[in-house]
Amino acid sequence: MEVTPKVRELYHQSVVGQALISSLDEMIYHGDISPRLAIKVLLQFDRSMQAAFRELVKTKVTYKGGLKEYNFCSDQWTFLLRNAIIKINGTCVIEAKPAIFARLSREDTSFQVVHVVKLYFA
Structure with a gap:
């Protein structure tokens, strides 16, 4: 590949x-x-x-929270979450306010998370 x-x-x-x-x-x-x-x-x-x-790498990270702001610029989505719960392999590790940057995958129509830039701790 x-x-x-x-x-x-x-x-x-x-x-x-x-x-x-x-x-x-x-x-x-x-x-x-x-x-x-x-x-x-x-x-x-x-x-x-x-x-x-x-x-x-077998780790699965999930984010769940309310959407505070979103923006689409230069083929990139920015999502700011509030009261987010971040889980690693199903275990809650932190409550935070992350900023998530994602790009639309070219292979299909799914979103591909590029990286989390900042975590603001609650």
């Missing part, structure tokens, strides 16, 4: 992804590896991250 550009961007923005990119840039600068090899390494990193998430 091919890694989509948006997912690739999320992997590259992670702490591990940033460290890898920084190391590859330094090795290219010093002539230790070619830019072509660096690209191959990044593509393998993307495939490995996707496989690891598919096989190892």
Whole structure:
């Protein structure tokens, strides 16, 4: 399964992804590896991250709460919830006021949560 550009961007923005990119840039600068090899390494990193998430991550996070505000701008939805209950694997972990950013999936008409940017604790 091919890694989509948006997912690739999320992997590259992670702490591990940033460290890898920084190391590859330094090795290219010093002539230790070619830019072509660096690209191959990044593509393998993307495939490995996707496989690891598919096989190892079994956690299900759910949000339930009242809708305070919503907005649609630049092909992205923003939902601000009030009195939200966040559950991990069915267990309530926190009551908060999260801001959720979601994009419409291109493969079908379902929403794909990109990430939760802020949690305001109740």
